[in-house]
Amino acid sequence: YKGSVLGSGSDTWKYWAELRAGNITEEDWQEVEDGIARSAGTCMTMGTASTMTSAAEVLGFTLPGASSIPAVDSRHAMMATHTGKRIVEMVWEDLKPLDILTPASFDNAVTAVLGLGGSTNAIVHLIAMARRAGVPLDLARFDELARSTPVIANLRPGGKYLMEDFYYAGGLRAFLREMGPLIDGSQRTCNGLTLGENIADATTHNTDVIRPRSEALLESGGLAVLHGNLAPSGAVIKPAAMEQHLRKHTGPAVVFRNYDDLAARIDSPELAVTKDSVIVLQSAGPQGAPGMPEWGQLPIPQKLLKEGVRDMVRISDARMSGTSYGACVLHVTPESHVGGPLALVRDGDLVTLDVDARRIDMDVSDEEIAKRRADWQKPIPKFSRGYGVMFLKHVQQADTGCDFDFLAPDYAEGGAGAGEGEPEIH
Structure with missing residues (x-):
């Protein structure tokens, strides 16, 4: 594209941001789209x-x-x-x-x-x-x-x-x-x-x-595991693909209840957000979305893109494409849908990311967290029949692989001990 070599996925996000910022035209975007995948095969980046x-x-x-x-x-x-x-x-x-x-x-x-x-x-x-x-x-x-x-x-x-x-x-x-x-x-x-x-x-x-x-490009830290009162069972981030000044950052939360809420408000001129804000998306995990989709590279608000902002701290219980980048805290566990602390974050809460200390925390007292938890109501299940019910009943959290519990070798229906996973072959 205009003399630069395109990398599928990675440059998609880059130029999409430029399109939303008004720096390239729809025709430019079409040219990027036409050249983003040069042949058959997977993404040619380390996705x-x-x-x-x-x-x-x-x-x-x-x-x-x-x-x-x-x-x-x-x-x-x-x-x-x-x-x-x-x-x-x-x-x-x-x-x-x-x-x-x-x-x-x-x-x-x-x-x-x-x-x-x-x-x-x-x-x-x-x-x-x-x-x-x-x-x-x-x-x-x-x-x-x-x-x-x-x-x-x-x-x-x-x-x-x-x-x-x-x-x-x-x-x-x-x-x-x-x-x-x-x-x-x-x-x-x-x-x-x-x-x-x-x-x-x-x-x-x-x-x-x-x-x-x-x-080496980095002496360590291609990936990092975080813990804190926002992610008691863990969260992950990719320090190798973020702006390094955000490795330690504190800012006020801007909370979106789900993906539809995010899509409806993220580009609103009235959104109360600055480059120091921390974007938080709830209900994007294994059960909440459901399926833990790759929503984790949350879009930067359009008005900030127009100011030149290209990275900011973003937090969710979602996954992220391997071609994506940014200061995105992912796989927050327990997820918000099951009552994890991510569900209790409110607009304006101060959130601190400290990659070197491996911490992700909200500056909210234990007493206030307990009060919010008492007021929290579990969302209505997404499914009432079929495969969806089985999925929600058996899918595990991100820290244990988001797999079905019944596929583990120590699982037995009814809890009677290790079961038989495969039939005999004759």
């Missing part, structure tokens, strides 16, 4: 798809290097052929996912996501996967690893380059080798070799795309 395919490879679920190949590259079809052959071999070898998945392999996946500056959605997905596999993984482990893992992949939205550049710079294999001792190379993968054996001969061809650890 959720690129993050999770990378995580799958690190877990040992793909052939070495498979996750990085662009969709239209001829090597993609070759990889598919080799994959089909290997799947049949694995059946004869009786090599199953639980033969590969271990606490160390999940640590590897988390570390890779952090080093890639990957999507916050990976937190939910990997926790859900680990729980189904009977592997302990929680927000505390994510944050522990985040504090010691550098971001070395210079990829949008937190960096400069696209996935195509990443592949030709050496791809995930080169990235993993650059991560060095942070990755446990002893873990088994689907081709029968260890992860270390799969990356032993990998080479980095562009050290600006895949940085050495000594020249």
Whole structure:
């Protein structure tokens, strides 16, 4: 677009803000839209798809290097052929996912996501996967690893380059080798070799795309887990993709009850909001929305966009696209729909984000919070029949993966102990 390389998703948000600010025309926006996806395939930024395919490879679920190949590259079809052959071999070898998945392999996946500056959605997905596999993984482990893992992949939205550049710079294999001792190379993968054996001969061809650890984009903190009286069970933020002056910020809350309320009022000239305000969206979590949609990159009010504001602190129990960016506190748990403290925030409450201290708090006394909780009324369920009822009854909160409780290996209908999850095969 006008000489600049577009990154799908990331530049969509960027130019949408410019359109709403009145800085580009509808014709400009159409030109951006026409060029935002240059070929078949997933988003070519380090969005959720690129993050999770990378995580799958690190877990040992793909052939070495498979996750990085662009969709239209001829090597993609070759990889598919080799994959089909290997799947049949694995059946004869009786090599199953639980033969590969271990606490160390999940640590590897988390570390890779952090080093890639990957999507916050990976937190939910990997926790859900680990729980189904009977592997302990929680927000505390994510944050522990985040504090010691550098971001070395210079990829949008937190960096400069696209996935195509990443592949030709050496791809995930080169990235993993650059991560060095942070990755446990002893873990088994689907081709029968260890992860270390799969990356032993990998080479980095562009050290600006895949940085050495000594020249990392960030020394740590690709993702961060927050706690506080707004998120007793946790929330997440992506420090690698936010304006750094907002890492510690206090401002008055501007609260929206749900997405319809947000859409109706966010661009109103009468909205009482400044660049220091904290935008809060309720009812966007697993049960409240329902389905925890990717609403978390809350729009900046139009009047602030026209003043040049491009980032501000935003809080919700929603998710956010991996292509998104900004000082967005996500996955607030417990969600507002089930009575989490997010439901009790009111306009004007002072809210403090402190990324380095891993805190998200509202300056409201425990007594006032208790009073508001006593007055709070649980919302009417969104469904009264069908799949929706089952969903609302069984979906878990973000800190445990938003999975159905009955898919965990220790679940048994009626609570009588571990149940049988799969039928026998004869």
